[in-house]
Amino acid sequence: MSDPLSAIDPAMPAPTSVDEFRDRLSQVLDSLPRRLRQCADYIASNTDRIAVSTVAELAAGADVPPSALMRFCQILGFSGFSEMQKLFREAYSPGWPDYATRLKNLKEGSGGQPAALLAEFVEAGRLSLESLAKSLDEAALAQAVATLAAADTVHVMGLRRAFPVAAYLAYVFDKMSVPAMLHDGVGKLDHRFALRPGDAVVAITFAPYSEETLSLASEARSRGLSVVALTDRLTSPLARHATAVLTVTEVDFGAFRSLSATIAMAIALAVAVGSARG
Amino acid sequence: MSDPLSAIDPAMPAPTSVDEFRDRLSQVLDSLPRRLRQCADYIASNTDRIAVSTVAELAAGADVPPSALMRFCQILGFSGFSEMQKLFREAYSPGWPDYATRLKNLKEGSGGQPAALLAEFVEAGRLSLESLAKSLDEAALAQAVATLAAADTVHVMGLRRAFPVAAYLAYVFDKMSVPAMLHDGVGKLDHRFALRPGDAVVAITFAPYSEETLSLASEARSRGLSVVALTDRLTSPLARHATAVLTVTEVDFGAFRSLSATIAMAIALAVAVGSARG
DNA sequence: ATGGAAATGGAATATTTATTCCAAAAATCG
DNA sequence: CGATTTTTGGAATAAATATTCCATTTCCAT
Numbered sequence: 158m159s160d161p162l163s164a165i166d167p168a169m170p171a172p173t174s175v176d177e178f179r180d181r182l183s184q185v186l187d188s189l190p191r192r193l194r195q196c197a198d199y200i201a202s203n204t205d206r207i208a209v210s211t212v213a214e215l216a217a218g219a220d221v222p223p224s225a226l227m228r229f230c231q232i233l234g235f236s237g238f239s240e241m242q243k244l245f246r247e248a249y250s251p252g253w254p255d256y257a258t259r260l261k262n263l264k265e266g267s268g269g270q271p272a273a274l275l276a277e278f279v280e281a282g283r284l285s286l287e288s289l290a291k292s293l294d295e296a297a298l299a300q301a302v303a304t305l306a307a308a309d310t311v312h313v314m315g316l317r318r319a320f321p322v323a324a325y326l327a328y329v330f331d332k333m334s335v336p337a338m339l340h341d342g343v344g345k346l347d348h349r350f351a352l353r354p355g356d357a358v359v360a361i362t363f364a365p366y367s368e369e370t371l372s373l374a375s376e377a378r379s380r381g382l383s384v385v386a387l388t389d390r391l392t393s394p395l396a397r398h399a400t401a402v403l404t405v406t407e408v409d410f411g412a413f414r415s416l417s418a419t420i421a422m423a424i425a426l427a428v429a430v431g432s433a434r435g
Numbered sequence: 436m437s438d439p440l441s442a443i444d445p446a447m448p449a450p451t452s453v454d455e456f457r458d459r460l461s462q463v464l465d466s467l468p469r470r471l472r473q474c475a476d477y478i479a480s481n482t483d484r485i486a487v488s489t490v491a492e493l494a495a496g497a498d499v500p501p502s503a504l505m506r507f508c509q510i511l512g513f514s515g516f517s518e519m520q521k522l523f524r525e526a527y528s529p530g531w532p533d534y535a536t537r538l539k540n541l542k543e544g545s546g547g548q549p550a551a552l553l554a555e556f557v558e559a560g561r562l563s564l565e566s567l568a569k570s571l572d573e574a575a576l577a578q579a580v581a582t583l584a585a586a587d588t589v590h591v592m593g594l595r596r597a598f599p600v601a602a603y604l605a606y607v608f609d610k611m612s613v614p615a616m617l618h619d620g621v622g623k624l625d626h627r628f629a630l631r632p633g634d635a636v637v638a639i640t641f642a643p644y645s646e647e648t649l650s651l652a653s654e655a656r657s658r659g660l661s662v663v664a665l666t667d668r669l670t671s672p673l674a675r676h677a678t679a680v681l682t683v684t685e686v687d688f689g690a691f692r693s694l695s696a697t698i699a700m701a702i703a704l705a706v707a708v709g710s711a712r713g
Numbered sequence: 714a715t716g717g718a719a720a721t722g723g724a725a726t727a728t729t730t731a732t733t734c735c736a737a738a739a740a741t742c743g
Numbered sequence: 744c745g746a747t748t749t750t751t752g753g754a755a756t757a758a759a760t761a762t763t764c765c766a767t768t769t770c771c772a773t
Contacts, residue, residue: 179669186670190720190770201670202684205570208487209524212761222722227762237762239729246487256565263568270710271580272573275703279564282699286557286564295550302549318606321599321698328596329691343621413607413702417695420599421560424691425553468740468750490731500752505732515732517759 171234171241175204175248181233189232195219196229208245212238281410282417288406289418301385301401301426305335306433308357308383314340314373315361315387322387322416323361326423333431342369349376357383359426361419363407366394374398387422449512449519453482453526459511467510470499474507486523490516559688560695566684567696579663579679579704583613584711586635586661592618592651593639593665600665600694601639604701611709620647627654635661637704639697641685644672652676665700 172178186197199219200207206215216223227238235241263276305311311330315323323339330337340348347369352358360374371394374384378398386399389406396402405422407414450456464475477497478485484493494501505516513519583589589608593601601617608615618626625647630636638652649672652662656676664677667684674680683700685692 183669183674187675192721198668198670202668202682209527211759213759223761224722224763225720228720239761249487250483256568259568263571263573271576271703271707272571274707275571275576275699276568278699278703279568279696282564282695283561286560286695290554290557293550293553295548298549298553318603320606321603324602325596325599325694328598332690411706412610413706415695415702416603416698417560417564417693418557420694420698421553421556424693425549425556428689428691429549429552470751489729491729501731502733502752503750506750517731 171236172244175244178204178233178244185232192221192225193229193232195221196226200229204245207242208249277410278413278415281408282415284408285406285415285418286421288408289421292404292406294404297401297403298426298429301403302429302433304383304385304401305357305359305426305430309336309353309355310351310357311335311337311430312340312352312356312358312373312377313337313361314358314370316342316367316369318414318416319361319363319367319370319387319419322419322423323359325420326359326361326427329424329427330431333427333434335427335431335434340373347373349373352377352380352382354381357385359385359387360395360399361387361423362393362395363389363414364393371395371398385426387419387426449514450522453522456482456511456522463510470503471507471510473497473499474504478507482523485520486527555688556691556693559686560693562686563684563693563696564699566686567699570682570684572682575679575681576704576707579681580707580711582661582663582679583635583637583704583708587614587631587633588629588635589613589615589708590618590630590634590636590651590655591615591639592636592648594620594645594647596692596694597639597641597645597648597665597697600697600701601637603698604637604639604705607702607705608709611705611712613705613709613712618651625651627651630655630658630660632659635663637663637665638673638677639665639701640671640673641667641692642671649673649676663704665697665704 172181182197182201186194189197196219199215203215203218206218210218212223212226216226219226230238230241233241235244260276260280264273313323313327313330315326320341323341327337327339338348338351356377358374358377360370360377362370366388374386374395375398378384378400383400384398386393386395386402388395388402388404390396390404391402393402393404403422403426405419407416407418409415450459460475460479464472467475474497477493481493481496484496488496490501490504494504497504508516508519511519513522591601591605591608593604598619601619605615605617616626616629634655636652636655638648638655640648644666652664652673653676656662656678661678662676664671664673664680666673666680666682668674668682669680671680671682681700681704683696685694685696
């Protein structure tokens with residue numbers, strides 16, 4: 158037997174830092190056969206577990222036998238798993254088990270402005286999610302689900318910053334085999350002829366409310382279709398045209414909102430509707 | 436021989452959290468004899484090494500024989516060192532919830548309720564955000580920002596579930612007056628002629644990776660443009676074509692991901708680039 | 714299809730690491 | 744100061760863990 162695998166580099170010196178480790182990993186990645194690639198994938202997305210796991214645990218996680226993982230370590234240039242683990246144990250600085258500390262660290266730390274910004278958005282997102290959990294109007298949600306579950310086609314509209322939410326909602330509907338149409342305003346076509354009796358509309362807009370979305374909701378309502386509103390407050394102009402109103406208060410940071418809560422609401426809605434339909 | 440040491444509390448239950456551990460430690464501290472106090476002192480100021488050290492290493496650090504350290508663990512209420520270490524290993528990276536099981540429960544039990552679904556998505560989002568804060572590669576983020584700040588036009592591409600992220604990214608770039616183009620695949624036009632020297636690409640894709648996005652990234656790279664990858668792991672096929680790789684691990688619930696962390700990363704990136712450009 | 718090379722899984726083994734136990738050393742108390 | 748209890752260190756053992764090896768399977772080129 159020749160030795161093609163370690164021939165990737167016969168006596169490659171072991172990586173001496175986590176960065177070197179990452180480099181090596183991406184170098185060898187392409188030439189790895191199935192099992193070893195599984196190792197690589199799992200290790201790459203769970204690098205932080207290496208320091209505190211056993212071969213058996215990691216192997217189980219990657220769904221390979223322990224011997225495959227050993228081989229993997231050796232291909233990377235280590236003498237075995239223990240040597241690899243040593244690298245990560247030395248580099249280990251506790252990942253700030255405490256989220257608050259870590260956040261503070263990011264804000265003030267050496268990562269500079271981008272990291273601090275990220276920390277702010279993470280925090281905003283988390284707060285938004287918490288507030289959503291607390292202030293959820295279950296009845297309204299249930300009603301919205303019932304409405305959409307009973308509809309023929311679901312029309313989804315949201316522009317500008319609501320557009321990502323609308324797009325994701327449409328995506329999830331699609332995956333759940335719910336007939337849905339995303340009104341995206343491309344070419345200024347408004348597709349309102351597409352609204353048929355028996356259909357329903359999900360309209361998404363936040364202050365300052367987009368005219369186009371309000372107009373579609375209003376049109377739908379006047380034609381007798383059900384309209385589910387996803388908006389920022391009960392007094393939103395959108396609420397006027399809606400049969401069910403879902404409100405989500407996002408915590409903004411700077412001029413931009415995290416959308417976390419809005420998206421959570423949207424997926425939950427879509428999945429609930431999808432399963433209600435069977 | 437009576438048993439005064441464990442008599443500190445004959446069958447005290449083991450601490451179940453790092454906080455409980457700290458409490459216990461300070462409780463017993465005063466009643467400890469010399470060697471055991473050495474253990475306590477050393478452990479108290481090196482709590483973070485427990486997860487990644489052996490008995491022998493810690494004992495050496497505290498300058499006591501291993502058996503003293505064992506006794507110390509038992510006085511704290513653990514059956515031995517391993518049990519104590521387990522606490523710290525788990526606290527460091529708390530096992531993610533078993534969503535397969537939860538989802539099953541939801542479907543079967545009374546929990547098919549939309550509100551319960553929403554709670555799960557909220558939880559998934561929160562975990563994703565926390566994990567992003569913990570695992571952020573600050574250097575990669577800084578590099579990505581620098582890359583994009585130096586570019587002429589920024590091209591953004593992401594399809595399917597990555598599309599909402601791409602759309603939001605493009606929206607924020609626009610608001611921050613960064614020349615950006617969203618490649619949305621409308622009409623199967625691929626717009627690759629639009630890539631000009633001096634431009635940069637932000638490519639977003641997660642397993643299973645979309646061919647179109649990979650192909651745009653690869654094309655851009657081969658023409659010498661910078662490519663920033665926003666993906667789920669370092670071993671992603673997208674990483675190959677990238678000059679900077681940002682990874683975000685989202686906790687999935689069922690088939691759908693919350694996108695919270697991915698979006699947080701995207702906004703932070705866009706805002707940082709926007710302000711770097713002035 | 715067929716032979717040869719490569720990759721794989723798992724059982725066997727080696728090594729490391731945790732844990733117990735007890736004889737010796739300190740400490741405590743009358 | 745001697746008797747008794749507590750604490751200590753380290754050697755012996757048990758358990759967990761890493762590592763190797765090889766028979767079997769898979770892959771690939773012809």
